[in-house]
Every structure is written in C-alpha cells, then in structure tokens.
Amino acid sequence: MQVTADMRPLDVLADFPAIPSGWAYLDTAATAQKPRPVIDAITRGYGETYATVHRGVYQRSADMTLAYEAARARAAKFLGAGSADEIVFVRGATEGINLVAQSWAVSQLRAGDRILLSQLEHHSNIVPWQLAAERIGAHIDVLPLTEDQRIDLDAMAEMLTSRHRLVALAHVSNVTGSVLDARRAAELAHGVGAKLLLDGCQAVPRMPVDVGALDCDFYVFSGHKLYGPTGVGVLWGRAELLDAMPPWQGGGSMIDKVSFERTTYAPPPGRFEAGTPHIVGALGLHAAIDYVEAIGLDRIDAHEAALVAETRARLSEINSVRLFGPENSAGIVSFGVEGVHPHDIATILDESRVAIRAGHHCAQPLMEALGVEATARASFGVYNSADDVAALVQGVERVTRIFG
Ligand code: PMP
Numbered sequence: 001m002q003v004t005a006d007m008r009p010l011d012v013l014a015d016f017p018a019i020p021s022g023w024a025y026l027d028t029a030a031t032a033q034k035p036r037p038v039i040d041a042i043t044r045g046y047g048e049t050y051a052t053v054h055r056g057v058y059q060r061s062a063d064m065t066l067a068y069e070a071a072r073a074r075a076a077k078f079l080g081a082g083s084a085d086e087i088v089f090v091r092g093a094t095e096g097i098n099l100v101a102q103s104w105a106v107s108q109l110r111a112g113d114r115i116l117l118s119q120l121e122h123h124s125n126i127v128p129w130q131l132a133a134e135r136i137g138a139h140i141d142v143l144p145l146t147e148d149q150r151i152d153l154d155a156m157a158e159m160l161t162s163r164h165r166l167v168a169l170a171h172v173s174n175v176t177g178s179v180l181d182a183r184r185a186a187e188l189a190h191g192v193g194a195k196l197l198l199d200g201c202q203a204v205p206r207m208p209v210d211v212g213a214l215d216c217d218f219y220v221f222s223g224h225k226l227y228g229p230t231g232v233g234v235l236w237g238r239a240e241l242l243d244a245m246p247p248w249q250g251g252g253s254m255i256d257k258v259s260f261e262r263t264t265y266a267p268p269p270g271r272f273e274a275g276t277p278h279i280v281g282a283l284g285l286h287a288a289i290d291y292v293e294a295i296g297l298d299r300i301d302a303h304e305a306a307l308v309a310e311t312r313a314r315l316s317e318i319n320s321v322r323l324f325g326p327e328n329s330a331g332i333v334s335f336g337v338e339g340v341h342p343h344d345i346a347t348i349l350d351e352s353r354v355a356i357r358a359g360h361h362c363a364q365p366l367m368e369a370l371g372v373e374a375t376a377r378a379s380f381g382v383y384n385s386a387d388d389v390a391a392l393v394q395g396v397e398r399v400t401r402i403f404g
Helices: 036-047 059-079 093-108 127-136 153-159 182-191 239-244 279-295 297-316 342-351 364-370 386-402
Strands: 087-090 114-118 139-143 164-170 195-199 218-222 233-237 255-257 321-323 332-337 357-359 375-379
Touching: 036 279, 059 087, 059 233, 059 279, 087 093, 093 127, 093 164, 093 195, 093 218, 093 233, 093 239, 114 127, 127 139, 139 153, 153 182, 164 182, 182 195, 233 239, 279 297, 297 321, 297 332, 297 386, 332 342, 332 386, 342 357, 342 375, 342 386
Parallel strands: 114 139, 114 164, 164 195, 195 218
Antiparallel strands: 087 233, 218 233, 321 332, 332 375, 357 375
C-alpha cells in the first residue's frame, strides 16, 4: 500500500504498553488505549501523592487539592472555556448529559416545550432527555439525516420553533464519524432562543475544540475516549447557565451551609460535584490532555483523516462491502458485508488480530434509519498506522472468502 505523508505513523505506539506488536486496535471510539504518561500520573496519584481534596488542612491534602484544581484549569484551557469554574467534573459524558437534563432542563423547561435531537444520537444523548421530558411534560423532535448520514441542518432550520428550548447533538457521530457544522447548529438554535448542547465524546480525541468558537452552551466529553482514565469526564457550561441551575445530587462538598431548617449550596462547579470526586481520575485526565496537545490535535485530525480515506477507498473496492457515513468522516468508518452478520465480521477479524466493534453502538434509532440491525465499525487513534488499515482490509477480504 502506498503510504501518504499523513498516514505515516505518529510514532507514538511505544507509549502504549497495552498494545502488543501485531495487534490492530481499531476500537478507539469505544475507549482509547492509555499512554505511559497517563498510567504514570495515575500510579503517582495513588502511590505517592494520594490524599483527599477540598477538606484536609494538612499539606498533602492541600497539595492534592491544587493538583485536582489544576486539572480543572487544564480542561478549561483545552476547551477554550472562559473560566475553570465552568468545568464540572463528572463520571463521563453520560453523567454530564443527565446532569444538564435533570438540573437545567427540569428547572427551565415547561410543559409543552420542545427538545430537538437527531436520528444519529448515542443512547446517552436520547434517554436522559426522555426521562426529563417525561417529568416536565415536554416533547422531543428528531432531526433526520442527509443521504450520507449527516445531521440535516436544512431540516433543522425548518423544524425549529419558538417552543424549542434545547437542541442536543453529537459533535461527531460514534457510528458514522460524521462531523456536525456546530457553528451553524448554534446559530439556528440561538435564532429561536434555544440552547445547544454538544456531545463531544468523539470530537475531543480527534480535532481541536473551542467552545467559544463553536458558540454552544453546554459541551460534554468522557476522559476514557481521550486516552485518559474511565470514570471521569467533563461538562462545560456557560457560567450564567450553571449559576442558575439547582443541584441535582446532594451530599458533601456541594454545600455552603447545612441545617435541618435550610441548606444553601456552593457556587458552581462545586454545587454539581457532590461527594468525594474521582481525584486521581482528574490527574489522569490532565496527563491525557497534555499528551494529545503535545502531539497536536491538528496533526491527529490529519492523521486519522488519511487513515479513514484509505480505509474507505480500499473497502469500497470490495463488492460486497457497504460503507456508511460521509466520505470525510472523522476517525470512524462503519461498514457491512452483504449476507454476513457484523458479529461474524468482528469474530473473523479477531482471528487475524484486528479488533473492531460490531453491534448497534448504543444508537438503535440510527440502525433503524440505516435499515440494519448492526454495523461493523473500525475507529482510529493516535497509535494506528497504514499497517492497521492493511490488516483490516485483508481481514475483510478473508470474511468475503469464507462466506463465499
Ligand atoms: N456519546 C457518544 C457520541 C459516545 O460515543 C459515547 C460512548 N460510546 C457516549 C456518548 C457515552 O460515553 P460514556 O459511556 O463514556 O459516558
């Protein structure tokens, strides 16, 4: 295979101890492998510097509080947030969306208000809104997709009404890799006075993100898809929105003063972080952000775009392969092989030491729109190279031979 400039490996594979030689890990959209600096930050956090945050008066705890808050400031800078106080640490994107649904939506929306989602959303950007809508008496509308499975923003322009209070969309689809024109989505949403939440799970690991430039109102992502630990993620919200939001979970740390007569709450972000947080997770996330920024998100974007282009070109040469999503998808290629269940594709690829995901990818409404039960999905990360694409294509050719 001809190796183009951008398909040269980023030369970081040696940073990833859990990727053995000859194993093509193509499931980064599910979760990314961890580089040594992230593993070291976690080991140091538990093995050398561990203590609680925000409470202890002793030096170790004060130092850990500084480190935890430094991670928050790092996440703010990473997203282009106005202030670290706009960064709420959560368990992941799922929890971030549930927080906005249960706190912002339940307190701000009224019966009859409308929420706009799209057909390609992950279940975690659907079900929290259904739960909130049920409590509020609000309605959910669903944006259709274009022929190449992007969110149809022309349809959005037609569907939006003054009853729409919130639009919640994936910045990058976890199934098709399609990239939202987030600025246009923000302009349309704001045009009717609605807020825009972006699910950035699949965007932050593969492209530069600046919430100011995108002009969204909430942004969420999970640490584990950004080469960081599981159990930690970020909700960014505009300061004035967070300020007006009630707590959604009660407990230690989120209060100002507690009495049985009347409890008052801490300002954001503490108001939304009840209980002892995932302290070391935040340190790991800090290291992960440093790691991807040291490589450069523009470089990662270009690298993955080249791998996607090669994958799509090579797979489209195989007659029985059906490719989903737009040509210029970001880091993710979903496909099917005629007459073969995606689980069988993944099992046969596994025999060739190629790891892909097969299933509905927590996007059953999208599967319905595609007219399939499941897809096979290859997704790329910083450690992948043209060799991994070659292994994938050979594996798929083997699938077609086995199934005749
Ligand atoms: N949204 C998208 C687009 C995702 O890809 C995922 C993870 N597959 C999620 C939300 C949920 O992320 P988590 O399970 O880490 O909360």
